[in-house]
Amino acid sequence: MQVPKAQPDETLFSRIVRYISLSGLQKERCLNTLVGNRRAVIHPYLTADLDLISRFTNESANYLCREQTLRPLFSHFLPKYREIINDCSIGTNELVRACQLSTFREHEPLTLKYCPVCAEEDIYNVGVAYWHCSHQIPGVDACSEHGVWLIHQELHEREHFRSYLFPPTCDVKVQCSDLAWSFAQYAERKFRSIQDNAYLQFKPSGYKNHLSDKGFTTFTGRIKRIELMAALYSISEKILLPDNPLRITSAQDLKYMSSLIDGTYQVHPFKHLLLEFLLTQTQLSENPDEHVSTSRSKDDDVKELETRCCDLLLNGYSMAQVGRDIGKSRCYVKAVALRHHIPVNLKPYKITDSLKDKVSRLAYKGVHRSTIALQLGISSGSVEAIISSIEGLVEWRKKCKADSKRRRYQCQILRYFESHPKGIRKNAKEECEAAFFWLYLHNPEWLEQHLPVPQKTQHVDRVDWEKRDNELSKKVCSIIES
Ligand SMILES: [Zn+2]
Incomplete structure (x- = not known):
């Protein structure tokens, strides 16, 4: 059986999901057929084993690599590893290693991203919602076509992939910021130009000239780090969702930039996209005539x-x-x-303002997102998107979670000593191990106050042998004498 034909902008991963879903066979069997390994990992955008997979398609391995994975993007920005990244014979582990994902200081946890509007349109146009390549670009949080925030679907550890893993439909559509939209469009354009031109050279040394053109250097040619960093920081705040780890943590993070500009270190492709985007932005605002x-x-x-x-x-x-x-x-x-804030008939939207209020109220109370989703009849992805759009709510929920854990563990310890009034510290440590050690690490004062007083070590009188010898020797003497 052939892997289904690619839809426009569809990832190879997505085609493979359709392949196993259509086959009706077990995932393991399909993987064995495709790549000769029942437990192979199929990466959502750095798909490997292309030589093997291409046997089940009408395309060459190189074509799959270029058109249906993000490998061109990584190989472009990591020229040192270009050869390995473009090698269609390698497996997933080797590829992910070559893409340096684990060595970067900041990186996104692996999720599948989709645009709820695209998902609806895809169902309408081709009958199935599928995963788009351009949505998976790391650091892109908006749909370049529709200007809505993408929704992240978590992947379970190692189990990247299963039958019927398609983007859900009827999900919340949240308008993204204009800047996030422009960035998504920029990133997609950049990706396409890299795809179309495999020999496009990437030279971080070229940044310096661009930066000086844009007024980010002093007369002596030094980079105005503080100004540049402030500009990058402000963009990253606007284009990434609040919990995206690729967000710059502080406008004073000068290390962020030095590694980016001097080109001696390999950095995450997102950083290059961000910097290049910034350079095109200032270009537009300062010299509108230069615009093509x-x-x-x-x-x-x-x-x-x-x-x-x-x-x-x-x-x-x-x-x-x-x-x-x-x-x-x-x-x-x-x-x-x-x-343009024009009120329209939003009947098909499930997500109304009042529903958002309900979600926010429940979320403030610390209700689990899947419970909220179930109660209100929307997906937990929608709930997450709403929660992360409300400032401070994520932090608040984290705090609630920690507080609740603390209360639960405290209660467990108190109950233990209520039912075992004669219990000692050691018993609690053994019987309520998790609670004991959590509190020991996070709330030691409370634990100290509520544990029974530690047992005094019993004093054992040592025998003073010298004294006893003296006494006995007198007795022995008197016995001998008598
Ligand atoms: Zn879209």
């Missing part, structure tokens, strides 16, 4: 279309009517309406 004329006229078209869309909506036409009029999908009309 062809894309300018395209921008104008886009703006015109948007204006017409807004006019029609404001005149009270329904979304379907407006969509027909301007020749765009309902999703496009919705996105425009949201961006």
Whole structure:
């Protein structure tokens, strides 16, 4: 059986998910057929074993590598490892190692990302929601086409992949920031240009010239680190979701930049995308004339279309009517309406403001996200997206979780001594091991106060042999004498 044909922008991973889902066979058997290993790991965007997999497709291994994985992106920004990364014969472990993912200071946990609007459109157009390559680019948190935040779907340790692992539909669509949208578009354009031009050279040394063009260097040619870092920090804040570990932790993190610019260290491709994006941004705002004329006229078209869309909506036409009029999908009309704050009939949305309030209220109370999801009839991915969109809520929930654990463990210790009034510390340590050690590490004062007084070590009177010898010797003497 062949692996199903690729849909536009579909990852190879996604095709393999469809392959095992359609085969109706066990995952292990399919993996064995595909790559000769029942327990092989299929990476969502650094898919390996391409020589083997390509036997089940009409494409060459090199084509799969270039078009359906993010390997071109990594090999571009990690020129030192280019050869290994582009080697279609290697397996997953070797590839992930070559991509340096574990050595970078910051990296995203592995998730599958999808755009809820794309998922709906894909179902409508091709009958299945699938995983898009451009959505998986690390550090891209928005859909370049629809301007909504992508939703991260967690993957279980090692088990990257199973039958019917498709993006869910009817999920929350949250409008992203304009900057996040532009960044997503930039990252996708960059990725496409790398794909199309395998010999595109990457030279971090070139950054210095660009930076000086943009006024980020002093007269003597030194980089204005503080200004540059502040600019990068502010972008990273706006384009990444609050819990994304790729976010820059502080505007004063000068180390972040030195490793990026001097090119002696390998850094995460996201950092290069971020810096290059910043350079294009200042270019646009400072020298609008330099902007390429062809894309300018395209921008104008886009703006015109948007204006017409807004006019029609404001005149009270329904979304379907407006969509027909301007020749765009309902999703496009919705996105425009949201961006311009035009109230539209959002009936198909499950996620209304009042629902968001409910989620936020439950989340503040510390209710588990899957319980909230079940109670309100939405997916836990939606709940997560709403929670992370509310400032401070994630931190609050972490605190609640820790507090609740502390209370539970304290209670466990207190109950133990209630039922064992004569128990000693050692018993508690053995009987309530987890509680004891957690409190010992996190709340030692409380533990000290509530444990019974440590037993005094019993004093054993030592025999003073010299004294006894003296006494006995007198007795022996008197016995002998008598
Ligand atoms: Zn989309």
